[in-house]
Amino acid sequence: MNKISFSIDEGEMFGFLGPNGAGKTTTMRMIQCVSPITAGKLDVMGMDVSTHQREIKYFMGVVPQENNLDGDFTVYENLLVYSRYFDIPREEAEKRIEELLDFVQLQEKRDVMTESLSGGMKRRLVLARALINQPRLLILDEPTVGLDPQARHLIWEKLRSLQKQGVTIVLTSHYLDEVEKLCNRLVVMDNGKILVEGSPRGVIDEFIGSDIIEAEHSPQILECLIKKEVNYEVIGDIVHIYPDNAMELSEYLLMECSLSKISARPATLEDVFLKLTGRRLRE
Amino acid sequence: MKLVDYFVIPSVSSRSYKVWQRNKDVFMKDIKLNFLPPFLEPIMYLIALGFGLGKFIENIDGVPYAKFIAPALIAVSVMYAAFFECSYSSYVRMYYQKTFDAIIATPLTIEDVIAGELLWGATRSMINATVMIPVIAFFGLIDLKYSLLIIPFAFLGGLLFAAIGMCFTAITPNIMSLSYPILLFITPMFLFSGTFFPLSALPVPVQYFAIAFLPLTHMVNVIRAVSFGILSSSLLFDIVWILIASIILLILSINLMKKKLVV
Ligand SMILES: Nc1ncnc2c1ncn2[C@@H]1O[C@H](COP(=O)(O)OP(=O)(O)OP(=O)(O)O)[C@@H](O)[C@H]1O
Numbered sequence A: 001m002n003k004i005s006f007s008i009d010e011g012e013m014f015g016f017l018g019p020n021g022a023g024k025t026t027t028m029r030m031i032q033c034v035s036p037i038t039a040g041k042l043d044v045m046g047m048d049v050s051t052h053q054r055e056i057k058y059f060m061g062v063v064p065q066e067n068n069l070d071g072d073f074t075v076y077e078n079l080l081v082y083s084r085y086f087d088i089p090r091e092e093a094e095k096r097i098e099e100l101l102d103f104v105q106l107q108e109k110r111d112v113m114t115e116s117l118s119g120g121m122k123r124r125l126v127l128a129r130a131l132i133n134q135p136r137l138l139i140l141d142e143p144t145v146g147l148d149p150q151a152r153h154l155i156w157e158k159l160r161s162l163q164k165q166g167v168t169i170v171l172t173s174h175y176l177d178e179v180e181k182l183c184n185r186l187v188v189m190d191n192g193k194i195l196v197e198g199s200p201r202g203v204i205d206e207f208i209g210s211d212i213i214e215a216e217h218s219p220q221i222l223e224c225l226i227k228k229e230v231n232y233e234v235i236g237d238i239v240h241i242y243p244d245n246a247m248e249l250s251e252y253l254l255m256e257c258s259l260s261k262i263s264a265r266p267a268t269l270e271d272v273f274l275k276l277t278g279r280r281l282r283e
Numbered sequence B: 001m002k003l004v005d006y007f008v009i010p011s012v013s014s015r016s017y018k019v020w021q022r023n024k025d026v027f028m029k030d031i032k033l034n035f036l037p038p039f040l041e042p043i044m045y046l047i048a049l050g051f052g053l054g055k056f057i058e059n060i061d062g063v064p065y066a067k068f069i070a071p072a073l074i075a076v077s078v079m080y081a082a083f084f085e086c087s088y089s090s091y092v093r094m095y096y097q098k099t100f101d102a103i104i105a106t107p108l109t110i111e112d113v114i115a116g117e118l119l120w121g122a123t124r125s126m127i128n129a130t131v132m133i134p135v136i137a138f139f140g141l142i143d144l145k146y147s148l149l150i151i152p153f154a155f156l157g158g159l160l161f162a163a164i165g166m167c168f169t170a171i172t173p174n175i176m177s178l179s180y181p182i183l184l185f186i187t188p189m190f191l192f193s194g195t196f197f198p199l200s201a202l203p204v205p206v207q208y209f210a211i212a213f214l215p216l217t218h219m220v221n222v223i224r225a226v227s228f229g230i231l232s233s234s235l236l237f238d239i240v241w242i243l244i245a246s247i248i249l250l251i252l253s254i255n256l257m258k259k260k261l262v263v
């Protein structure tokens, strides 16, 4: 990690975006007090990660990128054994486990060993496990990877309601629509550095504008665009145009440049992401 | 890391009990299966070696052969139980099951986790000794009354072998390589620690080597003396050796694992 600096407000939903290998998981692990920070300072809930590990972790729930359910136990036992690590009294734990199993809809699988769960069920169980200590801070490293749309919606709903209860949520995700919908603020990282920080709307407006026009690549259109002095980008056989006024420019392109196939759409976080981090695949 | 860093006393909390409890719960799920080896193995060894091979062997130091090897069988079982628990089993939990990763996201630290694993390894040794003592006493080969002293001692010895196993878990590049310490250290101990024949049958330099570097030698000495009900002051040396080695290796094993896992 290279000189990153960020601050997350209490009760906020905060996203870390970035290509594979950008350093998102590494940052999450530092917040979790699992990876040491070699230089600089990191406070979580007002406590220093290098001196107050136990206290911080007591109030934190974690969904790691890689599932690490306890394969020696059933679904129910996984939650029960985990509750003991937080010193949750047995009776209270049993109550919470029932609620959580209802929430992630795994009641029917309660006595099944975790290895015979489907991928999505495992993910849901990991989320339930992260909530067993009623955390004040929730760290989610790609929480919805491998989930069906129903489960994703279920989890979004739950995250929103947790946020309403004052829980601070930090998440990473490669589903940018998810981040756009959920997060109050986000950063985009690459190569261990933070490239931008802001609200989803804010960064879209700053880097792309409100709309994008997509058109087929042809010599005429480029000529037309250069004449009009608008920003554009050629991506394969498609041209992305970043207009100030999408309506006006679409009309112009249709009328003056005699183009037939163009489409205007609102700019998304994905456009920002690709613009900032490039289109090349990461090794 | 400098050499002294490996011997800094790690900060372990009482929460390591939760890790011990986790492993105990898993053990209890298959309790019948887990109790079978310490119950059957001594019977098989005693029949084959003690009463079979023993027929052709004269008394050793005035002791029938079966009686000579019976305490050693307990010592060997103490060694195997803790060593395997904290080598293969811990490695599987650490690397394949990611159990440690899950636990250190809770208020437990990595030191707590390893300490819990070591305590559990020692507990396995104690369980094995506890199961074996009545079985061997049934054959009239040990004095049941004195032998109860073996149980707490099995826990201490178990800690030592747990620490040895954990050190190898920390330095092994992969699970296959764990067969090297077994081939080069555990198996020679099984054979050359005064287990199946007295140490005095070996060349003198080898005897000294065994006393200096093979922990099982001291385990066998103590357990044999206790089960015969003969307590002598020389046992104090064996116990102090085990104590010191245990303390050093327990500390070392936790620090080695911390180095391996904190990235
Ligand atoms: N255990 C490790 N040891 C050494 N380097 C590592 C380790 N884990 C990750 N890295 C390196 O650190 C960098 C950041 O990895 P990190 O896992 O934080 O990326 P990420 O942003 O989470 O990526 P992804 O989207 O693929 O999950 C990568 O270059 C990776 O190779």
Ligand SMILES: [Mg+2]
Binding pocket: A024, A025, A026, A065, A141
């Ligand atoms: Mg990651």
